[in-house]
Structures are given as C-alpha cells and as structure tokens.
Amino acid sequence: MSKVAVVTGGTRGIGEAICVGLKAAGYQVAANYAGNDEKAQAFTERSGIPVYKFDVSNLAACQQGIAQIGQDLGPVAIAVNNAGITRDGTIHRMDQEDWQSVIDTNLGGCFNICRCVIAGMRERSFGRIVNIGSINGQAGQYGQVNYAAAKSGIHGFTKALAQEGAGKGITVNAIAPGYVDTDMVRAVPDNILEKIIAQIPVGRLGRAEDIARGVLFLVADDADFITGSTLSINGGQHMY
Ligand code: NAP
Numbered sequence: 001m002s003k004v005a006v007v008t009g010g011t012r013g014i015g016e017a018i019c020v021g022l023k024a025a026g027y028q029v030a031a032n033y034a035g036n037d038e039k040a041q042a043f044t045e046r047s048g049i050p051v052y053k054f055d056v057s058n059l060a061a062c063q064q065g066i067a068q069i070g071q072d073l074g075p076v077a078i079a080v081n082n083a084g085i086t087r088d089g090t091i092h093r094m095d096q097e098d099w100q101s102v103i104d105t106n107l108g109g110c111f112n113i114c115r116c117v118i119a120g121m122r123e124r125s126f127g128r129i130v131n132i133g134s135i136n137g138q139a140g141q142y143g144q145v146n147y148a149a150a151k152s153g154i155h156g157f158t159k160a161l162a163q164e165g166a167g168k169g170i171t172v173n174a175i176a177p178g179y180v181d182t183d184m185v186r187a188v189p190d191n192i193l194e195k196i197i198a199q200i201p202v203g204r205l206g207r208a209e210d211i212a213r214g215v216l217f218l219v220a221d222d223a224d225f226i227t228g229s230t231l232s233i234n235g236g237q238h239m240y
Helices: 013-024 037-047 059-073 097-126 137-138 146-168 190-198 207-220
Strands: 004-007 026-032 051-053 076-081 127-132 171-175 230-235
Touching: 004 013, 004 059, 013 026, 013 037, 013 076, 013 207, 026 037, 026 059, 037 051, 037 137, 051 059, 059 076, 059 097, 076 097, 076 207, 097 127, 097 171, 127 146, 127 207, 137 146, 137 171, 137 230, 146 171, 146 230, 207 230
Parallel strands: 004 026, 004 076, 026 051, 076 127, 127 171, 171 230
Antiparallel strands: none
C-alpha cells in the first residue's frame, strides 16, 4: 500500500499543489480545509483527492479528523502542516483576536496535527513532517507581528521536534516560501506587490508548484538524513 499523506489547507494555493504533487508521486493524499466548501468541492472534482473539513486550531477537531483519515485511507505517514491565515495590521491597531487567531492557526495547528500523528509514526518507526513557515518568519515584516511570530515559531518547533523524532525514523523539516502567487498574496494591494516583486532577484512571484517540489524532496523515503532543516524557496529574496 502506498503511504498516506495529510496536507492541511490542502484545497487551495500552495496546499493544492502539494496534494497534486504527492498524488502524482504515488502517495494516498487527504486534503484538509477549514470552511470554504465550494473551493474544496471544486478541488476534489479536479484532483480526485478526498477532503476533510476541520479546524487545525482545535485539537479535538484534529483528533477526529486524523482518526477519520486513518479509517478511510490508513495510518498517516506524512504530515504537511500548510494551513495558514493572515490578519495583518501594525501592532498599535491590532486587536487581540487577530493576534490569537494567527498564532492558534499557523503555529497551534502545527502542534495539534503533530500531536495527533506522532504516536503512530513512532510506533511504525517512520514519519515525514514538513511545516510550512515563511520568509516573513525569517526576516520579519511590517504589519505582521502575529504572522511573523507564528512562522518564526514554526522554525523553532521544527528543530525541536526533529530532535525528538530522529531516533524513531521521523524527519521534521520546514519550508520557508517567499511570495507565492496564491489567494493570500493576491490580497496584497497592487502597489505593495509591485515593490515586493522588485525585491525578488528571480524577478517573479513563486508558483505553488515551486513549494510542492520542496515538499516532495523532503518526504521521500531516502531523505532520512535530512531533518531539522529549513529550505528557503523564495527566488533569492532572502538568503538565510
Ligand atoms: P491560501 O491560498 O490562503 O489557502 C489557505 C488554505 O488553508 C485553505 O485551504 C484554507 O481552507 C486552509 N485553512 C486556513 N485556516 C485553516 C484552519 N483553521 N484549519 C484548516 N485549514 C485552514 O494560502 P497559501 O497562500 O496557499 O498559503 C499556504 C501556506 O503557505 C500558509 O501557511 C502560508 O502562511 C504559507 N505561506 C504562503 C506564502 C504566499 O506567498 N502565498 C508565503 C509564505 C508562506 P479554506 O479554503 O476552507 O479557507
């Protein structure tokens, strides 16, 4: 049987490309999403990949969702923590809810999913975890104390969990994407986006497939010596 991979936020943007890439590579894929049923249904129609609706910021919901995926497809061997949101604003205007929801989804979601899958991975002595961080977690970004803190947290989380998994056949790595052409980046005003593209040496936004390529590299069976690392995929915008 081919290995089961769960991708959070797998129905749109970067997550969709990761799901499609994993399926093409022969994995059984489960795509999670939060609430956009229309996009999720269209994704399944396009890709043939089943979707699972649950909120990654809620541990009980993750436990139920991962149990359902286990029943439907088999035990999870690969977890890609990709679900993320932005609630941008300078700190003097940011309310506590915008801080908390970004921390709970982007960083808490990563804890919740790992907490649900790690015991099975330890028992089976195999696991591949890839956490999607961000260039803005590495470099910071104006108007994003919440997002930068959560993403920076992901990079520390990755290194700590990599140490815990290393003796058990579990690798844990992060990818730090630069600016990628998805709904998230399309929400950035055009004048700001032009300035961002001007700072990318490769001269374009990333494509979701550019990030999926990194995930496929990190989850391979023979990538077992790569753990605790962060792969920056950003067109040369930030060399870290
Ligand atoms: P996107 O197009 O906005 O898609 C976000 C996905 O996450 C959707 O499938 C969404 O589900 C899901 N999601 C959001 N909150 C969730 C929750 N609480 N529980 C479960 N699923 C949830 O995002 P993207 O641009 O592809 O970004 C994917 C990841 O890459 C994020 O972690 C983001 O921070 C990171 N990243 C993106 C960029 C970029 O330039 N785009 C750069 C660096 C890092 P619904 O459709 O149901 O809402």
